[in-house]
Amino acid sequence: MNFGPDIKKLSRNPIKNPETNPRVAFALSPPAEKAALILFYTACLHTAFVQPFFEVIPGERSKVLTGIVCLVVFASTLMIRGWRKRFSNLELTICATLVFLIIISGILSSTPGPSLWRGFVISAPALGAFFAARVLIINEAGRKFLVWFCCGLFIPLAILSVIGHFQARNIALYMESDLHPLASRYLLLMFAPITLILTRKKMNVAIGVSLLSLIYFVFYLSSLRSAMLIPVGLAIFFLIFGAVRLKWLVVIAIPLALILFFFFRSLPPQKIGLKYEPAYYRAESYPFALHIIQAHPWFGIGLRAPRDCYLEGYDIKYPYVTKEKFAASLKQTVTSENIYINFIVDLGIPFSMLYFLSIGYITVILFRKARDPSDNCIIPHVAILASLSAGLLHFTVLDGLLHPQVSWYFHLLLGLIPVRDRVESGSENSHC
Numbered sequence: 001m002n003f004g005p006d007i008k009k010l011s012r013n014p015i016k017n018p019e020t021n022p023r024v025a026f027a028l029s030p031p032a033e034k035a036a037l038i039l040f041y042t043a044c045l046h047t048a049f050v051q052p053f054f055e056v057i058p059g060e061r062s063k064v065l066t067g068i069v070c071l072v073v074f075a076s077t078l079m080i081r082g083w084r085k086r087f088s089n090l091e092l093t094i095c096a097t098l099v100f101l102i103i104i105s106g107i108l109s110s111t112p113g114p115s116l117w118r119g120f121v122i123s124a125p126a127l128g129a130f131f132a133a134r135v136l137i138i139n140e141a142g143r144k145f146l147v148w149f150c151c152g153l154f155i156p157l158a159i160l161s162v163i164g165h166f167q168a169r170n171i172a173l174y175m176e177s178d179l180h181p182l183a184s185r186y187l188l189l190m191f192a193p194i195t196l197i198l199t200r201k202k203m204n205v206a207i208g209v210s211l212l213s214l215i216y217f218v219f220y221l222s223s224l225r226s227a228m229l230i231p232v233g234l235a236i237f238f239l240i241f242g243a244v245r246l247k248w249l250v251v252i253a254i255p256l257a258l259i260l261f262f263f264f265r266s267l268p269p270q271k272i273g274l275k276y277e278p279a280y281y282r283a284e285s286y287p288f289a290l291h292i293i294q295a296h297p298w299f300g301i302g303l304r305a306p307r308d309c310y311l312e313g314y315d316i317k318y319p320y321v322t323k324e325k326f327a328a329s330l331k332q333t334v335t336s337e338n339i340y341i342n343f344i345v346d347l348g349i350p351f352s353m354l355y356f357l358s359i360g361y362i363t364v365i366l367f368r369k370a371r372d373p374s375d376n377c378i379i380p381h382v383a384i385l386a387s388l389s390a391g392l393l394h395f396t397v398l399d400g401l402l403h404p405q406v407s408w409y410f411h412l413l414l415g416l417i418p419v420r421d422r423v424e425s426g427s428e429n430s431h432c
């Protein structure tokens with residue numbers, strides 16, 4: 001005798017169809033999957049606002065609590081029956097190898113304790129988000145809910161950003177100490193309003209455009225040049241992929257040009273000069289990083305290990321900074337503020353090559369699918385590609401993946417990419 005819901009009857013009713021209705025899909029999910037979904041969205045909330053935050057280990061600066069939250073999500077995902085079918089042996093081997101290389105780099109570091117904790121903090125969000133997206137967010141109902149959930153995050157994020165700006169001229173005041181990780185989360189979350197716009201439904205388009213405008217307003221308040229310029233590149237990106245017509249791009253370009261004109265005009269002169277700290281620090285970080293890589297090519301120096309000791313015997317290349325001034329900035333900032341360089345310096349060439357080649361492979365698959373005019377997935381591939389591209393561009397001025405709150409959303413997007421066409425249900429579009 002079966003007292004459960006009749007799946008066949010439910011599937012005939014669009015409102016109660018578990019494939020399309022998130023509430024019904026959740027109600028019919030096995031207990032392990034329900035628990036994993038609750039933990040997954042709890043982690044999404046935690047990484048969006050970086051709250052609550054407290055030191056789990058006294059004196060340890062890395063966000064260990066965030067790492068623990070993400071590790072719990074990863075563990076809960078592995079408890080779901082059939083998770084193994086969604087990954088190839090090669091993918092699992094690459095994940096295990098990357099974690100192994102992080103551990104080896106930390107052990108060999110001059111500061112093994114902090115480097116190993118930092119390795120844990122960047123590994124747990126990457127594994128948790130990537131595995132959860134691949135295993136949990138697989139059907140139409142799940143992907144619809146994720147889009148609306150991420151859209152809903154923008155409202156409180158923007159409110160807190162605006163309040164922080166008018167209270168202390170700092171949009172990240174109520175969330176964290178640095179502007180760039182918050183801007184990076186905004187860029188990565190943009191896939192959600194972009195998805196609404198691409199549905200071509202009037203209400204969805206209005207909501208999507210309103211949210212993107214809200215994001216850009218927050219960027220304007222932040223005074224971050226990279227955050228203001230990256231969306232301009234995305235507009236051209238959409239034109240290339242046919243996601244927006246030329247006439248609409250022209251309409252957008254006129255107010256956008258005015259906004260950028262007033263934005264750069266309002267910046268203090270020192271922020272545009274060659275002697276501005278971010279300018280000289282990032283410019284000098286390239287040759288200085290090469291100097292360190294030559295000494296530690298295989299396993300790097302360890303995540304966020306001190307670098308000032310490598311200044312001995314090094315000659316400054318950038319003409320607008322002295323060695324003393326660069327040393328003072330280096331002691332305070334530590335990293336290269338560029339994740340591509342930073343991974344090579346901190347974790348070595350083998351790790352960096354394996355990681356970025358893996359991302360490149362997945363991105364190429366995504367690029368091909370985004371060019372397909374018949375793309376009718378719930379989250380269009382072009383929306384995922386746009387947010388990933390924005391994040392990858394922003395990582396040239398930010399060591400973004402060292403921040404667990406950024407790493408979570410970046411790897412969540414990677415997990416949404418349908419690399420394998422065969423899925424457990426056998427439905428061709430169940431993973432879109």
